[in-house]
Amino acid sequence: MKPAPFDYYAPESLADAIALLAKFDDEGVEAKILAGGQSLMPMLSLRVARPEVLVDLRKLAELHYIRDEGDTIAIGSMTSKRAAEESALIRERQPLFHDATMNIGHLPIRAHGTVGGSFAHADPAAEYPAAAIALDMQMKAVGPDGARVIGARDFFVTYLTTDLAATEVLTEVRMPVLAPGTGWSFREISRRKGDFALAGAAVLLSLAGGRISDSRVVVFAVNATAVRLPAAEQVLRGQAPGEALFREAGLAGAAEIEEPIADVHASADFRRHLVSVVVARGLAEAQSRARG
Numbered sequence: 001m002k003p004a005p006f007d008y009y010a011p012e013s014l015a016d017a018i019a020l021l022a023k024f025d026d027e028g029v030e031a032k033i034l035a036g037g038q039s040l041m042p043m044l045s046l047r048v049a050r051p052e053v054l055v056d057l058r059k060l061a062e063l064h065y066i067r068d069e070g071d072t073i074a075i076g077s078m079t080s081k082r083a084a085e086e087s088a089l090i091r092e093r094q095p096l097f098h099d100a101t102m103n104i105g106h107l108p109i110r111a112h113g114t115v116g117g118s119f120a121h122a123d124p125a126a127e128y129p130a131a132a133i134a135l136d137m138q139m140k141a142v143g144p145d146g147a148r149v150i151g152a153r154d155f156f157v158t159y160l161t162t163d164l165a166a167t168e169v170l171t172e173v174r175m176p177v178l179a180p181g182t183g184w185s186f187r188e189i190s191r192r193k194g195d196f197a198l199a200g201a202a203v204l205l206s207l208a209g210g211r212i213s214d215s216r217v218v219v220f221a222v223n224a225t226a227v228r229l230p231a232a233e234q235v236l237r238g239q240a241p242g243e244a245l246f247r248e249a250g251l252a253g254a255a256e257i258e259e260p261i262a263d264v265h266a267s268a269d270f271r272r273h274l275v276s277v278v279v280a281r282g283l284a285e286a287q288s289r290a291r292g
């Protein structure tokens, strides 16, 4: 099928893009931002989305960057996932985000799709929202009333829905560098390499005196948004790490998930089981990388 007709604009600056979005909003015209098009174009072609106007951000060179800001890494929203994948800064200083990137689709998808597009699209099975919640990332949005910063916990609202207003552009995502001594893991289970995950986990683990001093366990592809699993973290707190403990944490995490997604790919029970497995494996991997 072909997309329904739409008008196309390719502004040369962020200010112009926001002015266009504000103008169409005032006029009651539905306008959508186009970034890499890897999610939006299929939705247009299937006519799941039928905006009257597309505002393409491709010419906005000001949103293409990866910056070292000391203990923070800032990424412009129009940076490709491929650029994030190739960044030595990200690979060395925030390897969880690097590993999340490597799990996204296939190389052509990562070459065309943008970092910001994945956050704004908010697919429940996408890797970046889980990384964002695990890392307490911050998202910067700019609209007609200026800029605001939204924490990951408030940014992802539900299935394909974020806190962004129709007149706002996500301009930047910010993440802390990995704390010294902290182990990480980003893993997923999918039918084939490159497919969307059936279940996945982003895990951080810190050790002190041979015991687990802190942990972060986030899973994705099982609810409308990626979710943190406090029950799993509670099992780990203050304990000596080991396979039996990680299995117990995986089971506790799986048990606390309310109504896992059930679809043609996996039943709710199977997804719950996958969560217990992927969390336990992720914890073991994070432990092997933690120094403490």
Ligand SMILES: Cc1cc2nc3c(=O)[nH]c(=O)nc-3n(C[C@H](O)[C@H](O)[C@H](O)COP(=O)(O)OP(=O)(O)OC[C@H]3O[C@@H](n4cnc5c(N)ncnc54)[C@H](O)[C@@H]3O)c2cc1C
Residues within 6 Å of the ligand: 032, 033, 034, 035, 036, 037, 038, 039, 040, 041, 057, 077, 078, 103, 104, 105, 106, 109, 112, 113, 114, 115, 116, 117, 118, 120, 121, 123, 125, 126, 127, 128, 164, 168, 169, 170, 171, 194, 195, 196, 197
């Ligand atoms: C075959 C295939 C496999 C894929 N596999 C995966 C996968 O395994 N994991 C995964 O996470 N993704 C996967 N994707 C999706 C891919 O990662 C997309 O690139 C991503 O979801 C959207 O990024 P984009 O730049 O293409 O955004 P677009 O498709 O252009 O836009 C997506 C949505 O975000 C909005 N948007 C985009 N940028 C902004 C912005 N800066 N500010 C405000 N709103 C904005 C758009 O209006 C639109 O609603 C796959 C896609 C395909 C086609």
